[in-house]
Amino acid sequence: GQQVMQIPQYQHVQEGEDFTTYCNSSTTLSNIQWYKQRPGGHPVFLIQLVKSGEVKKQKRLTFQFGEAKKNSSLHITATQTTDVGTYFCAGPRGAQKLVFGQGTRLTINP
Amino acid sequence: NAGVTQTPKFQVLKTGQSMTLQCAQDMNHEYMSWYRQDPGMGLRLIHYSVGAGITDQGEVPNGYNVSRSTTEDFPLRLLSAAPSQTSVYFCASSYTYWGTGVEAFFGQGTRLTVV
Numbered sequence: 645g646q647q648v649m650q651i652p653q654y655q656h657v658q659e660g661e662d663f664t665t666y667c668n669s670s671t672t673l674s675n676i677q678w679y680k681q682r683p684g685g686h687p688v689f690l691i692q693l694v695k696s697g698e699v700k701k702q703k704r705l706t707f708q709f710g711e712a713k714k715n716s717s718l719h720i721t722a723t724q725t726t727d728v729g730t731y732f733c734a735g736p737r738g739a740q741k742l743v744f745g746q747g748t749r750l751t752i753n754p
Numbered sequence: 755n756a757g758v759t760q761t762p763k764f765q766v767l768k769t770g771q772s773m774t775l776q777c778a779q780d781m782n783h784e785y786m787s788w789y790r791q792d793p794g795m796g797l798r799l800i801h802y803s804v805g806a807g808i809t810d811q812g813e814v815p816n817g818y819n820v821s822r823s824t825t826e827d828f829p830l831r832l833l834s835a836a837p838s839q840t841s842v843y844f845c846a847s848s849y850t851y852w853g854t855g856v857e858a859f860f861g862q863g864t865r866l867t868v869v
Contacts, residue, residue: 741787746795
């Protein structure tokens with residue numbers, strides 16, 4: 645079945661450094677979503693990408709959807725301590741299921 | 755606006771006990787799902803529902819039952835708890851099907867320990 649793989653599993657950076665997490669699907673996705681989970685919290689929706697090659701920005705966060713709609717990335721410029729958490733990508737499996745990647749846990753040294 | 759409410763927040767069970775994790779949403783969402791979160795495994799889908807009276811299995815359904823008698827409620831039942839079911843459980847809802855890219859709203863989670 646369709647799998648959504650996410651790398652890296654962990655990333656530790658110095659505050660101010662950039663951070664990138666990658667998401668790859670074994671099949672073409674109709675859309676991809678990104679979520680952030682703060683330590684001890686629940687996943688919170690960040691954004692969805694629908695179009696091939698789409699790029700969206702939210703302040704220091706840049707989201708990309710690959711041309712083949714099988715991969716995506718989230719890039720954070722100049723990380724801040726508020727960026728700490730686990731970032732998940734998610735894609736639909738058919739119409740009725742939402743499948744998540746394993747997540748990338750970001751820790752930051754202030 | 756409460757959103758998605760899960761109870762309890764924490765629970766300790768003994769092996770073999772049964773219990774029900776409650777999930778309720780007040781957004782009139784049709785789609786609801788249960789996930790479990792384990793270190794390094796991400797969020798894995800247990801069961802899901804596309805409307806009242808309709809449920810189906812996800813990736814890891816064994817040991818769990820669900821029902822959906824109303825649009826608002828989607829309880830998850832552990833039939834005979836096992837230590838392998840120690841995890842954090844999240845309920846999520848959406849107003850329509852995932853293929854359109856609609857966001858999932860998550861509850862606060864239930865942290866379950868089985869001893």
